[in-house]
Amino acid sequence: MTDTITEAAELGAAELVEVYRSMRTIRVFEERVHAEFATGDIPGFVHLYAGEEASAVGVCAHLDDRDSIASTHRGHGHCIAKGVDVKAMMAEIFGRRSGACNGKGGSMHIADLSKGMLGANGIVGGGPPLICGTALAGKLAGNGAVSVAFFGDGASNQGTTLEAMNLASVWNLPAVFVAENNGYAEATASTWSVAADNIADRAAGFGMPGVIVDGFDFFAVHEAAGEAVARAREGGGPTLIEVKLTRYYGHFEGDQQTYRGDEVARARERTDCLARFRARVCESGQVAAAELDRVDGEVAALVDEAVTEARAAAKPTEADLHTDVYVAY
Template sequence: MTETLPARPVPGLDEKALLRAYRTMRTIRVFEERLHDEFATGEIPGFVHLYAGEEASATGVCMNLDDDRDSISSTHRGHGHCIAKNVDVKEMMAEIYGRTTGSCHGKGGSMHIADLSKGMLGANGIVGGGPPLICGTALAAKLRGDGGVGVAFFGDGGSNQGTTLESLNLATVWNLPAVFVAENNGYAEATASSWSVGGGSIAARAAAFGMPGAVVDGFDFFAVYEAAREAVERARTGGGPTLIEVRLTRYYGHFEGDQQTYRSTEVTEARERLDCLKRFRARVTAEGLLTDEQLDQVDADVARLVDESVEEAKAAPLPTAADLTTDVYISY
């Protein structure tokens, strides 16, 4: 049965945790907006797919995870997932610039940032490529018995891939400690999910695989956090997998340079009325949980971090010809 979870007060989020949540979301937003500007200069190689507008999803989910025992798989739109899983921001920026100081030594770029030490298996240029990986890590965690959980992020386009559907089935058959997070931002590139997703919703498909399914408001950090908390706890305690559909809106095109002729005024509305950062700030200050001064300080810290990240990335060395034969599985 699929249920729509309402936003309501969530226990366990003290002042420190709330500041961490806001810092993560603000870092994702500023990182992506800066990349939007930097990519226009022509200095960044390859394609860039921005996550701005979706910050509450990655943050709300990953706030429930550990670096040492939990793992995530990502998508081509993976910067937000990386930041939420505590991948170093400066190493990420260097990776996007293709520098040796990057988290993958400049060999992965925007669509393949990874940090296995943080349980971040990597952004992935293959649509639907992440869920099978998570079945593997979840099976490993189950065999180890350490309570580890695997989380697969994928989009509405990825929800229609055979790899994703097979992974949902396998997770149920093996009763894996896995959580599948479908980030439905309305479009698979330029194809509307309202047209391409059969069955009414992505989450409704959970019933076919014998797992719980939920639809949550992706503009509301607290709603995402609660849905993920319940799903992660279920997985840790042997209750098996869960499918969560997070509904949100990306603020930029599918990729940088996308003219977005297929979209209406939804982005303007999302930025003005639904923005997850604005909603978070409004709620925590109204309830006396955090002050504007605390949040303003986070804003300043994040702006400084992203500035430093760009400066250091541009100054870092590019890979050399000798680097071509490193980080491979065979010796030359």
């Protein structure tokens, strides 16, 4: 592999700005949802992705609308990285009819098939089998489409995930499995619950490459994902990527996090993916700090508008109960 400095040089200034915009949007969106949830106006559960931005953006930067991704209960970041409309997402989280799923899915079930977003998923390990289906469809269509499953360290122990990886290899599918190892399955440490030292080590058992990357480094994720996606598009089969990172908030909003020490504070101070990205591209002269400051302002305004519009939007009515139950072909 080339080093991350070379990888940075391969991305133009405009591309780097859009990468930053996507990561900053995820961060601001999640911080705002954290604040809004505390008011009691957001129904259901919320699981925030803040701190993990480099993973979703580093992978999805290689994808387009023909490609599909399957997400997890912690799916806001994946949605934004894949291009789902931010205002539609916020409305969905508030349970409004203008939401991405007409206010019926909420935080854990945001989907947008027009963007190849198969959906966030409340089932642990629910995503990997789904991408075997879309990857097979892409293979049969011969359109170069690739399917990606994001899952956590808890889902790495689920039979659905292991069976999906085996099937992807047996059928030589254009699939990429991305294990986002934030160290905990809810409150259970992966060092205790995962038998292998690294989730990526399991790839050998399924006859596919396994790669471990630093989830605080966008460029490391981008490079590994680029190789995996290119391999899949060219008929080389699936890859397992393990991204090691830290989530900044609890497993869910309201989690007291008694199982963690000062690791979040250390991550925010020393390895934050946004801070590292900004420092690298500004110090290299590829992007001016003022340009990123402009993006910060635009993102803040967008999220403000998303919340204002979501709060003002109508909620589903009783008449909506019987819609969206069946798909008409």
